[in-house]
Amino acid sequence: MLLYIMSSEKNETRNRILKATWELLESKDGADVRMIDIARKADISRQAVYLHFENRGDLLVATTRYIDDIKNVEERLRKSRQAKAGTERLLAYIEAWGNYIPEIYGVAKALIALRPVDGDASRAWDDRMDAVRDGCEAAIKALQKDHKLLDGLSPKVATDILWMLLSVPNWELLTQRCGWSQKAYIKHMKAQAMRLLVG
Amino acid sequence: MLLYIMSSEKNETRNRILKATWELLESKDGADVRMIDIARKADISRQAVYLHFENRGDLLVATTRYIDDIKNVEERLRKSRQAKAGTERLLAYIEAWGNYIPEIYGVAKALIALRPVDGDASRAWDDRMDAVRDGCEAAIKALQKDHKLLDGLSPKVATDILWMLLSVPNWELLTQRCGWSQKAYIKHMKAQAMRLLVG
DNA sequence: GATGTCAATTGACACTGTGTCAAGTGAATG
DNA sequence: CATTCACTTGACACAGTGTCAATTGACATC
Numbered sequence: 001m002l003l004y005i006m007s008s009e010k011n012e013t014r015n016r017i018l019k020a021t022w023e024l025l026e027s028k029d030g031a032d033v034r035m036i037d038i039a040r041k042a043d044i045s046r047q048a049v050y051l052h053f054e055n056r057g058d059l060l061v062a063t064t065r066y067i068d069d070i071k072n073v074e075e076r077l078r079k080s081r082q083a084k085a086g087t088e089r090l091l092a093y094i095e096a097w098g099n100y101i102p103e104i105y106g107v108a109k110a111l112i113a114l115r116p117v118d119g120d121a122s123r124a125w126d127d128r129m130d131a132v133r134d135g136c137e138a139a140i141k142a143l144q145k146d147h148k149l150l151d152g153l154s155p156k157v158a159t160d161i162l163w164m165l166l167s168v169p170n171w172e173l174l175t176q177r178c179g180w181s182q183k184a185y186i187k188h189m190k191a192q193a194m195r196l197l198v199g
Numbered sequence: 200m201l202l203y204i205m206s207s208e209k210n211e212t213r214n215r216i217l218k219a220t221w222e223l224l225e226s227k228d229g230a231d232v233r234m235i236d237i238a239r240k241a242d243i244s245r246q247a248v249y250l251h252f253e254n255r256g257d258l259l260v261a262t263t264r265y266i267d268d269i270k271n272v273e274e275r276l277r278k279s280r281q282a283k284a285g286t287e288r289l290l291a292y293i294e295a296w297g298n299y300i301p302e303i304y305g306v307a308k309a310l311i312a313l314r315p316v317d318g319d320a321s322r323a324w325d326d327r328m329d330a331v332r333d334g335c336e337a338a339i340k341a342l343q344k345d346h347k348l349l350d351g352l353s354p355k356v357a358t359d360i361l362w363m364l365l366s367v368p369n370w371e372l373l374t375q376r377c378g379w380s381q382k383a384y385i386k387h388m389k390a391q392a393m394r395l396l397v398g
Numbered sequence: 399g400a401t402g403t404c405a406a407t408t409g410a411c412a413c414t415g416t417g418t419c420a421a422g423t424g425a426a427t428g
Numbered sequence: 429c430a431t432t433c434a435c436t437t438g439a440c441a442c443a444g445t446g447t448c449a450a451t452t453g454a455c456a457t458c
Contacts, residue, residue: 013405034444048406050446113312160377161391169368178359192360195394212434233415244436249417 014052016042018066021059025106033110057114061124064107071103077135086139086146087198091190093139094166097132098186101171108168129167136162143197150199158197165192213251215241217265220258224305232309256313260323263306270302276334285338285345286397290389292338293365296331297385300370307367328366335361342396349398357396364391 020041024033035056039046053059068074080092101108114121137159143149149158164170166189174180180188219240223232234255238245252258267273275298279291300307313320336358342348348357363369365388373379379387 035446036444044405045407046445047408047447051405055446157387160373160379161387163377164369164372167368167372169366170363173363173366174359178362180359188356188360192395196391234417235415243434245416246418246437247435250434254417 013042013044013048015066017044017049017052017059018063021063022067022107025063025110027106057121057124060107060111060114060121064104064111064124064128067104067107071100073100076100080135081138086143086148087194089142090139090162090193090197093135094189094193095186097135097166098171098189099182101168102175102182105168105172109172112168129163132166133159133163136166140197148198150197153197153199161196162193165189165196212241212243212247214265216243216248216251216258217262220262221266221306224262224309226305256320256323259306259310259313259320263303263310263323263327266303266306270299272299275299279334280337285342285347286393288341289338289361289392289396292334293388293392294385296334296365297370297388298381300367301374301381304367304371308371311367328362331365332358332362335365339396347397349396352396352398360395361392364388364395 017038020038021033024037024041035049036046038059039049042049049059053062076096077093080089080096083089083092108125111121111125137155140149140155140158140162143158144155149155171185174188175182175185216237219237220232223236223240234248235245237258238248241248248258252261275295276292279288279295282288282291307324310320310324336354339348339354339357339361342357343354348354370384373387374381374384
């Protein structure tokens, strides 16, 4: 307990930086969030940010971890794994991940924007997407076990398709540019997955 | 004829810059192509690039136009519009656009990367995507006319779905990260469109 | 109460890339 | 011969990232 408080106290500034980063990335729809903006929001000097994070990429990566912690992704996705029947599980996964996207969208956008330039950001984002792919793969495996996978579709290809369907750019296109509500997005994604994967 | 030669001669350097930009964006998989790289490849000084293009965004936009001209997009897409039956037309459009993506991929990537920062690049890319959407909409309309549109699907939603399916990020995910061949990509996209839209 | 530690501050600076400007060159045009 | 045009060169402003050295103020320890 003492240890917990200590580390919490010690990381107070660090957490304030992470929170500031998150909030700025969420609010400013663009990714033109500078280090100085973050510092100002966290009420410290620009240089002090570098006492806690090596560079911009490092900070963004840490921010995604921070959000995961607070939003408790693991918990949510675990629930989707409890569904027994293959199709139920597929739908539960779509619901869990699909509803998580809007919560990380701000950071995701910044990370994607940094991708061509920053190797760290690139790796961080790819790692996260690989994790999503694992989830897709597991859902497809469950489908296959129940003999519900569409005829002529290999698990690999089915996983690829589901992964594509649930990508952040697709969510962005449909909800931000096409004006779909989050509810409509989830509904249609479920319907599409059923049509494309379940036979 | 004289006029043609004159303008061609006059624009020789301009075309060399466009060609250099294109080639660099294609070759360097990243988008870290600097103005000086382009200038060097075009065999002129960095500053001279600004005699032909206002800024980086302007140059990138002009490069997409240049590629369109050389690759003759209009011609290709027009062919897809000649198909009479709704489903034929849908498939022809997927084939035409789907096979065009790899040819503009390098520039597309650079333009997308610039999006959060540069307003010009943003607008340029959005314009191009709007044009694709128009193509999708026309294909869906043709489908509807033939009473082939899946029951319960509005033309708007159907257009959105087709647009999403044929997006560049999806192409990137499937062919670059999942290792699909271009041929497999086209085949599966057609199959998916049929499942999702045709009833 | 002196000492040391530690987080943070301040001001300065190097570096990169974009975009601008002024002066100059060299070849073609009239 | 003078002008024009595309281009060159060198210099510079500006923005953003990342680094460094010297300093401050709080807190802990002996």
